[in-house]
Amino acid sequence: MFYMRSKENTFERIHGKLIVSCQALPTEPLHSPFIMGRMAYAAMLGGAKGIRANGVEDIREIKKTVDLPIIGIIKKDYEGSEVFITPTMDEIALLHEEGVDIIAIDATKRVRPDGTTISEIFPKIRETYPDQLFMADCSTYEEAEEAYRLGFDCIGTTLSGYTSYTKGVELPDIALLERLVKDFDIPVIAEGGIWTPEQVKRIFEIGVHTAVVGTAITRPMEITKRFVEAIG
Numbered sequence: 001m002f003y004m005r006s007k008e009n010t011f012e013r014i015h016g017k018l019i020v021s022c023q024a025l026p027t028e029p030l031h032s033p034f035i036m037g038r039m040a041y042a043a044m045l046g047g048a049k050g051i052r053a054n055g056v057e058d059i060r061e062i063k064k065t066v067d068l069p070i071i072g073i074i075k076k077d078y079e080g081s082e083v084f085i086t087p088t089m090d091e092i093a094l095l096h097e098e099g100v101d102i103i104a105i106d107a108t109k110r111v112r113p114d115g116t117t118i119s120e121i122f123p124k125i126r127e128t129y130p131d132q133l134f135m136a137d138c139s140t141y142e143e144a145e146e147a148y149r150l151g152f153d154c155i156g157t158t159l160s161g162y163t164s165y166t167k168g169v170e171l172p173d174i175a176l177l178e179r180l181v182k183d184f185d186i187p188v189i190a191e192g193g194i195w196t197p198e199q200v201k202r203i204f205e206i207g208v209h210t211a212v213v214g215t216a217i218t219r220p221m222e223i224t225k226r227f228v229e230a231i232g
């Protein structure tokens with residue numbers, strides 16, 4: 001990173017701007033730190049002011065050419081738990097060691113791989129990393145409310161539509177965003193299912209702090225599918 005990193009500075013830099021998520025899991029065709037590095041670089045040249053990325057290898061590669069705040073996650077599946085975005089202290093430790101501006105973690109009410117809930121584990125996370133910014137990836141209003149109470153630095157709608165109890169919710173989840181912006185005085189981050197510039201415009205009008213767009217920009221296989229489906 002080439003800029004002064006501080007909590008205020010991070011949120012200032014991304015305020016009202018676009019964040020692009022550059023992710024490709026091992027099961028996806030573009031899985032490669034090199035490719036994600038190029039994706040992030042392209043996003044930066046296109047005007048993105050932040051990057052969301054998965055895994056230490058990708059983040060390290062992205063940092064070589066991209067001088068923007070990074071929201072880091074580590075997606076990891078553990079048997080017996082549905083929580084997969086930065087699910088345990090191990091992934092948080094790796095991200096903290098690598099150095100990212102914001103660490104995003106699953107903040108749903110679901111039981112984590114270590115048997116805890118976010119309400120039980122977050123105080124320990126905060127105590128261990130008092131100066132690190134944390135984003136709560138939520139799926140409902142109640143989860144966001146709990147994340148706020150726990151002291152998360154910002155709240156995202158990342159998991160709306162992806163928990164069993166939110167399946168089928170229309171994305172982007174405008175209704176949830178409206179309620180969050182109205183009720184919480186920390187940055188609200190719109191994330192999940194944003195496909196068009198018009199949607200981004202509408203979402204910023206609600207008053208979100210920033211918006212993350214992933215698939216619509218960085219997953220060509222999914223983008224192709226949409227065009228193919230349109231043909232029928």
Ligand SMILES: CC(=O)N[C@H](C=O)[C@@H](O)[C@H](O)[C@H](O)COP(=O)(O)O
Nearest residue numbers: 021158162192193194213214215216
């Ligand atoms: C649910 C889940 O695993 N979401 C992940 C979280 O990091 C990513 O796979 C998404 O691409 C990201 O949230 C951006 O959303 P969209 O790709 O819809 O613009």
